[in-house]
Amino acid sequence: MSDRERLIERMKSIMGPKGVVSDHEQLRTYECDGLMNFRVRPTLVVLPETAEHVQRAVQVCHDEGIPFVARGSGTGLSGGALPHEQGVLIVLARMREILEVDIPNQRVVVEPGVINLKVTQEVAPEGYYFAPDPSSQLVCSIGGNVAENSGGAHCLKYGFTTNHVTALEVVLPNGEMVNLGSKSPDPPGYDLVGAFVGSEGTLGIATKITLRIVRQPETVQTLLAAFPSPDDAGGAVSDIIAAGTVPAAAEIMDSLAIEAAEAAVHPGYPDADAILIVELDGPAAEVEHQFDEVVRICEENNSTEIRIAEDDAQRALFWKGRKAAFAAVGRISPDYFVQDGVIPRTALPEVLRKIKQMSDQHGLRVANVFHAGDGNLHPLVLYNGNVEGEAERAEELAGEILVLCVELGGSITGEHGVGEEKKHYMPKMFSEDDLNTMQLLRCAFDPHALSNPEKVFPTPRLCGEVRPGPRRIHPVEKAGLAQVF
Amino acid sequence: MSVSEVVQVSVEDLKNIVGEEHAREAKESDAVDGVTPSFVVEPGTVEEASAVMKLAHEKGLRVTPRGSGTKIGWGNPPSEVDLVVSTARLNKILEHAAGDLVARVEAGVKLEDLQKELSGANQMLALDPPEASATVGGIVAANASGPRRLRYGTVRDLLIGITVVLPNGTVAKAGGKVVKNVAGYDLGKLFTGSLGTLGLIVETTWRLHPVAAASRTVVVEVESPAAAGATVQSLMHSTLVPTMIEVNRPGSDGGGTVAVLIEGIGPGVMAQAVSALEITRHHGTPRVLEGREVETFWDDALKSPWDGDGVGLKVNALPAELPNVLELVSDAAGRNGVTSRVTGHAATGVTLVGLSGGDEEGQAATVQELRDIVGSGEGSVVVVQGSPELKRKVDAWGPVGDALTLMRRVKGRFDPGGLMNPGRFVGGI
Numbered sequence: 001m002s003d004r005e006r007l008i009e010r011m012k013s014i015m016g017p018k019g020v021v022s023d024h025e026q027l028r029t030y031e032c033d034g035l036m037n038f039r040v041r042p043t044l045v046v047l048p049e050t051a052e053h054v055q056r057a058v059q060v061c062h063d064e065g066i067p068f069v070a071r072g073s074g075t076g077l078s079g080g081a082l083p084h085e086q087g088v089l090i091v092l093a094r095m096r097e098i099l100e101v102d103i104p105n106q107r108v109v110v111e112p113g114v115i116n117l118k119v120t121q122e123v124a125p126e127g128y129y130f131a132p133d134p135s136s137q138l139v140c141s142i143g144g145n146v147a148e149n150s151g152g153a154h155c156l157k158y159g160f161t162t163n164h165v166t167a168l169e170v171v172l173p174n175g176e177m178v179n180l181g182s183k184s185p186d187p188p189g190y191d192l193v194g195a196f197v198g199s200e201g202t203l204g205i206a207t208k209i210t211l212r213i214v215r216q217p218e219t220v221q222t223l224l225a226a227f228p229s230p231d232d233a234g235g236a237v238s239d240i241i242a243a244g245t246v247p248a249a250a251e252i253m254d255s256l257a258i259e260a261a262e263a264a265v266h267p268g269y270p271d272a273d274a275i276l277i278v279e280l281d282g283p284a285a286e287v288e289h290q291f292d293e294v295v296r297i298c299e300e301n302n303s304t305e306i307r308i309a310e311d312d313a314q315r316a317l318f319w320k321g322r323k324a325a326f327a328a329v330g331r332i333s334p335d336y337f338v339q340d341g342v343i344p345r346t347a348l349p350e351v352l353r354k355i356k357q358m359s360d361q362h363g364l365r366v367a368n369v370f371h372a373g374d375g376n377l378h379p380l381v382l383y384n385g386n387v388e389g390e391a392e393r394a395e396e397l398a399g400e401i402l403v404l405c406v407e408l409g410g411s412i413t414g415e416h417g418v419g420e421e422k423k424h425y426m427p428k429m430f431s432e433d434d435l436n437t438m439q440l441l442r443c444a445f446d447p448h449a450l451s452n453p454e455k456v457f458p459t460p461r462l463c464g465e466v467r468p469g470p471r472r473i474h475p476v477e478k479a480g481l482a483q484v485f
Numbered sequence: 486m487s488v489s490e491v492v493q494v495s496v497e498d499l500k501n502i503v504g505e506e507h508a509r510e511a512k513e514s515d516a517v518d519g520v521t522p523s524f525v526v527e528p529g530t531v532e533e534a535s536a537v538m539k540l541a542h543e544k545g546l547r548v549t550p551r552g553s554g555t556k557i558g559w560g561n562p563p564s565e566v567d568l569v570v571s572t573a574r575l576n577k578i579l580e581h582a583a584g585d586l587v588a589r590v591e592a593g594v595k596l597e598d599l600q601k602e603l604s605g606a607n608q609m610l611a612l613d614p615p616e617a618s619a620t621v622g623g624i625v626a627a628n629a630s631g632p633r634r635l636r637y638g639t640v641r642d643l644l645i646g647i648t649v650v651l652p653n654g655t656v657a658k659a660g661g662k663v664v665k666n667v668a669g670y671d672l673g674k675l676f677t678g679s680l681g682t683l684g685l686i687v688e689t690t691w692r693l694h695p696v697a698a699a700s701r702t703v704v705v706e707v708e709s710p711a712a713a714g715a716t717v718q719s720l721m722h723s724t725l726v727p728t729m730i731e732v733n734r735p736g737s738d739g740g741g742t743v744a745v746l747i748e749g750i751g752p753g754v755m756a757q758a759v760s761a762l763e764i765t766r767h768h769g770t771p772r773v774l775e776g777r778e779v780e781t782f783w784d785d786a787l788k789s790p791w792d793g794d795g796v797g798l799k800v801n802a803l804p805a806e807l808p809n810v811l812e813l814v815s816d817a818a819g820r821n822g823v824t825s826r827v828t829g830h831a832a833t834g835v836t837l838v839g840l841s842g843g844d845e846e847g848q849a850a851t852v853q854e855l856r857d858i859v860g861s862g863e864g865s866v867v868v869v870q871g872s873p874e875l876k877r878k879v880d881a882w883g884p885v886g887d888a889l890t891l892m893r894r895v896k897g898r899f900d901p902g903g904l905m906n907p908g909r910f911v912g913g914i
């Protein structure tokens with residue numbers, strides 16, 4: 001029996017024959033996540049049904065020195081769930097149970113494979129919802145949200161996944177299972193929940209997640225305003241926030257993004273160079289007053305048309321075009337890169353001007369969609385992969401945009417994560433010392449670098465002075481790709 | 486350790502780094518929970534802080550970072566301290582980007598000074614721990630919070646960037662200057678509440694909030710812990726968005742008050758106050774405070790329930806457990822001959838308990854009884870103020886569960902020499 005065959009047998013003995021995928025063709029289903037330009041076929045895929053399955057599978061990987069990668073729904077946009085070719089892909093999609101709903105304490109406990117929107121659907125009858133609402137919420141998993149610290153259109157006011165997770169059950173890369181955090185506030189000790197959320201699968205696998213749920217607001221009001229330029233729309237957002245209002249959402253799309261959305265889902269947006277969607281929520285008396293002010297501010301910033309959602313159906317229509325924007329760009333361009341840079345909000349006009357210049361220089365179109373309230377840009381760099389050299393130029397342009405974001409005091413990623421895609425940009429944001437310090441945390445959790453290795457950090461490092469445990473030559477080390485750190 | 490034992494280091498070595506006036510031999514008043522250090526040093530820049538830490542590392546000096554010293558008694562007494570590194574001179578507000586609602590400040594800036602600066606732009610850092618003179622670095626290290634946490638969260642929800650000096654002198658940063666950012670590990674959260682056991686915090690970047698234009702206070706008199714609990718629950722599950730929901734129970738029996746602070750814009754807060762009256766009147770006697778009584782009320786309600794030399798506990802439980810916690814505290818205190826006074830950020834599950842009277846034996850037994858019940862569920866009971874004698878009888882933190890081994894590994898990686906605040910943190914870390 002080969003090593004691989006032996007591994008397959010061991011995994012089958014843990015989760016049954018149906019829990020293991022080893023056929024070459026079937027493995028292809030798992031070779032990429034939402035970022036489809038990176039593809040790797042794993043050695044095998046396992047589909048655990050319980051935390052114990054996960055623990056035992058990880059234990060096997062640890063004993064054998066085999067890397068593993070967790071995967072939720074595979075919608076990640078940075079290659080986080082890209083498999084390791086010598087590794088096991090641990091797919092959590094079968095762990096879909098909502099374990100506990102505790103309305104009096106505003107908590108829900110779920111398995112990692114539970115779909116984001118399911119949580120909201122579960123608690124909606126009680127007047128609650130789960131605040132982080134990535135556009136992918138119909139399909140993405142809570143485990144993936146935890147790993148990516150996902151946000152959504154409403155996170156300016158309500159925060160990201162990290163603000164809504166209070167406890168985790170985690171299988172560590174050595175197969176130990178630990179409980180981090182607690183259902184109640186301020187557990188003593190290091191905030192390892194805070195350290196784990198956003199760690200992109202590199203610190204272990206979350207097998208149980210305790211979430212905070214939020215009371216639905218009394219009122220929601222949404223408007224859509226057309227502007228002669230994205231600058232004007234950005235100016236309106238700055239003025240709204242300067243007036244002391246924190247909108248539940250503030251989203252801008254430029255003309256190219258509007259065109260794409262129109263072609264794909266026909267939201268009937270006004271013909272304009274930019275549109276702004278502003279949503280306010282909260283107590284009725286307060287929202288009404290603030291909403292009037294938002295209308296006035298939009299007018300002052302040269303808005304040419306303002307539409308106010310009369311009901312939920314119209315609100316949904318406003319959002320439909322925005323939420324479909326990424327995919328919609330496929331209607332106006334054969335290929336595109338999605339970027340996820342962040343800038344201080346006040347730098348918006350400058351960034352837009354510079355992106356325009358860069359786009360002209362490279363001879364490529366850039367569509368802009370952004371979470372304007374928190375300065376998170378999603379420039380979509382359009383190209384045609386069949387035209388020789390265009391993909392490279394597009395990648396270069398996308399990279400230049402990220403560097404620009406960092407230069408202006410921002411970040412290379414606001415919500416999609418570093419993953420495989422952006423790890424080489426990490427040194428633009430962080431010094432060698434910064435990265436080495438982050439590595440200390442990694443080494444505490446995963447001294448053998450088995451959990452989603454080679455992601456997030458530009459150069460794989462292994463940890464020195466490993467505490468008692470198996471010391472095997474890591475595949476990365478064997479291939480001469482890393483030194484012991 | 487006495488001066489003579491730290492043979493390899495003299496105060497001159499420290500002065501060489503920070504200048505003549507900023508290093509000295511320690512005095513009795515520099516003691517950390519009863520343990521007197523040898524030296525106190527006040528670096529004026531991040532570079533100086535790094536050089537000091539490097540020296541301490543090379544010479545094996547045990548270091549306690551100190552801000553204003555308001556929480557120097559937190560945690561367990563350290564096993565040893567050689568050097569207090571004070572952030573008092575790291576007191577610059579480096580940047581206030583009002584349009585971005587972000588501020589970058591050195592760790593030694595006092596919260597009250599920062600708030601004063603920010604108020605010029607009608608903004609605030611939405612943290613309100615009881616000690617206004619606390620430094621922002623100390624607030625992060627202690628994860629200090631106040632009643633506003635109901636609406637704005639705690640340090641972990643507001644800190645967006647951090648720069649630290651590791652025990653070996655390495656200067657490292659994480660996070661950034663923008664609210665939304667998922668690049669790299671969130672070391673800001675790791676350092677939040679780490680009580681100086683992983684390194685020295687030198688710089689912090691914060692998300693700010695606008696100061697509300699108007700406010701209203703509704704106070705509900707309640708007759709029993711059960712009524713207090715019902716009042717809080719009714720508010721929590723309403724669509725009101727209060728800034729604070731505070732419970733007060735001055736004595737060991739009978740009732741107290743549940744107070745609600747509503748902030749926002751004029752017409753909004755009045756409407757919310759009216760709803761609050763409506764919602765709570767089934768559980769107690771509510772009224773809207775007027776004029777000067779507002780300030781008087783809050784001054785009193787937000788006072789710490791313990792005195793300078795009393796015992797202070799922070800009970801972290803689920804919010805629906807409030808009535809049980811209130812009963813439990815008065816019962817346990819009564820059984821052990823001590824008197825309790827309770828306030829709390831009720832809708833978050835955080836209850837603050839002051840114990841007075843009785844002896845250390847009784848205080849310790851009270852803590853233990855609370856831990857046996859609150860701690861066996863989902864909660865914890867932390868001694869935030871207490872005499873060294875009390876802390877010899879009960880650990881300041883209580884049990885932390887099965888994550889302790891992992892916490893020790895984290896500590897081992899960041900501070901392999903065990904030099905930072907040894908013994909003060911959970912599980913002897």
Ligand SMILES: Cc1cc2nc3c(=O)[nH]c(=O)nc-3n(C[C@H](O)[C@H](O)[C@H](O)COP(=O)(O)OP(=O)(O)OC[C@H]3O[C@@H](n4cnc5c(N)ncnc54)[C@H](O)[C@@H]3O)c2cc1C
Pocket residue numbers: 033034069070071072073074075076077079080081092112133134135136139140141142143144145146147148149150151152153200201202204205206207326327415416452
């Ligand atoms: C159309 C579209 C729109 C999107 N919109 C948004 C948006 O608005 N906001 C946003 O933030 N993101 C958005 N995303 C990105 C993506 O949906 C999120 O990152 C999501 O959280 C990923 O969840 P997933 O279950 O698909 O995770 P996967 O892609 O399967 O995995 C993501 C990462 O999480 C790790 N992981 C998965 N499960 C676990 C676990 N249980 N324990 C530890 N690690 C784990 C994986 O190893 C990987 O590194 C969008 C994606 C698409 C395709």
